[in-house]
Amino acid sequence: EVQLLESGGGLVQPGGSLRLSCAASGFAFSIYSMTWVRQAPGKGLEWVSGISANGFSTYYADSVKGRFTISRDNSNNMLYLQMDSLRLEDTAVYYCAKEGLGSSGYFEDWGQGALVTVSS
Amino acid sequence: SYELTQPPSVSVSPGQTASISCSRDKLGHQYVSWYQQKAGQSPVLVIYRDSNRPSGIPERFSGSNSGNTATLTISGTQALDEADYYCQAWDSDTVVFGGGTKLTVL
Numbered sequence: 001e002v003q004l005l006e007s008g009g010g011l012v013q014p015g016g017s018l019r020l021s022c023a024a025s026g027f028a029f030s031i032y033s034m035t036w037v038r039q040a041p042g043k044g045l046e047w048v049s050g051i052s053a054n055g056f057s058t059y060y061a062d063s064v065k066g067r068f069t070i071s072r073d074n075s076n077n078m079l080y081l082q083m084d085s086l087r088l089e090d091t092a093v094y095y096c097a098k099e100g101l102g103s104s105g106y107f108e109d110w111g112q113g114a115l116v117t118v119s120s
Numbered sequence: 121s122y123e124l125t126q127p128p129s130v131s132v133s134p135g136q137t138a139s140i141s142c143s144r145d146k147l148g149h150q151y152v153s154w155y156q157q158k159a160g161q162s163p164v165l166v167i168y169r170d171s172n173r174p175s176g177i178p179e180r181f182s183g184s185n186s187g188n189t190a191t192l193t194i195s196g197t198q199a200l201d202e203a204d205y206y207c208q209a210w211d212s213d214t215v216v217f218g219g220g221t222k223l224t225v226l
Contacts, residue, residue, distance in 0.1 A: 035215065037163075045155070045163065045206050047215035059213045095162060105210050106153035106168040113162060 002026040002109040004096050009114030016086050020114055022079040022096030027109075030054075030074035033099040035107060036081050038092035038116075048094070049081065052103065064090075086118045122211035124218035131224045138194040140221045142207030145188055150209045152190040154183060157220075158203045166205075167192060199225050 008020040022034070035050040049070040050059040058070050069082040079096050094114050097107035125143045132138040142152060154167040165174050167183035170190065180195045194201055202225045207218040 037215075037217075044204075044220040045157075045208075045217040047217060050215065061214060097163075100168065104168070105151055105215075106165060106208065107155075107163075108165050108168070108174060110162040110164070 002098065004098065004109060004111035006094065006096055006111045006114035009094065009116045011117045011119060012086055013120050014086060014088060014118055016118075017082070017084045018086065018116060020081040020083065020094055020096075020116070022081075022111055024077045024079065024096075024098070027098070029077040032101065033103050034072060034079045035097050035099060036070065036079075036094055037097055037107070037110075038090075038094045039113075040089070040092040043092075046092070050099070051079070083116070086116075088118050090116060091118045092116060122214070122216050124207050124209060124216055126205075126207060126218040126221045128219070129222045129224065131226055132194075132197045133226055134199060135196055138197045138201070138223055138225075140192045140194075140205050140207075140223065142190040142192070142218050143188055144209070147188050147190055147209065148186045150185075152183070152185050153208045154192045155206045155208065156201075156203045157206065163206065194223075197223075197225055201225060 003025045005023045036048040051070045055072050067085045071080045096111045098109040100108045151169045155163040156166045157163045166181050170185040171183045182193045204220045206220045
């Protein structure tokens with residue numbers, strides 16, 4: 001059974017930093033592209049960032065480019081999102097998601113989400 | 121900027137067919153996926169690559185994509201289908217989600 005478990009969410013002041021982690025299990029993590037998607041309170045889904053299976057290629061939404069960094073550790077089946085220079089509008093539930101095999105363009109499994117609150 | 125346009129809400133009676141649209145110029149040239157999100161839960165993939173159902177998704181869910189519009193169709197809608205539905209596509213190296221449609225089963 002595929003499991004994706006996010007952690008690292010919490011309350012942070014504007015301008016601060018936070019690192020989200022996503023522990024993956026139940027599948028061959030190293031051969032799947034992964035992504036982060038967020039959802040602000042009462043709003044829709046917003047794609048944040050993606051990373052290729054080998055970690056060599058990364059992609060970012062314009063809203064987070066230059067502030068967030070996605071990475072992965074295939075030895076330990078972990079996905080990360082380093083979030084710097086956080087803004088009020090980054091407040092959201094952050095989901096990690098597993099892409100279909102072969103950079104398929106769709107997201108077949110999702111975690112339960114981690115809440116990030118940016119507030120002074 | 122790349123946008124996918126969905127109606128904010130759709131209502132349907134139990135047992136009837138619900139159709140949710142997702143529009144953009146020349147959308148039929150791209151693959152579209154659909155996600156269901158029930159209140160307080162994580163999204164679930166219900167249709168991928170326009171018309172494919174993942175294992176475990178009921179046959180009443182179907183999808184199509186042609187011209188400028190992709191459509192998610194739920195036949196014989198049940199009360200448990202009440203949820204928010206999002207379409208999704210790719211644009212260059214970025215992912216785009218539609219604004220979401222709240223499906224109400226009256």
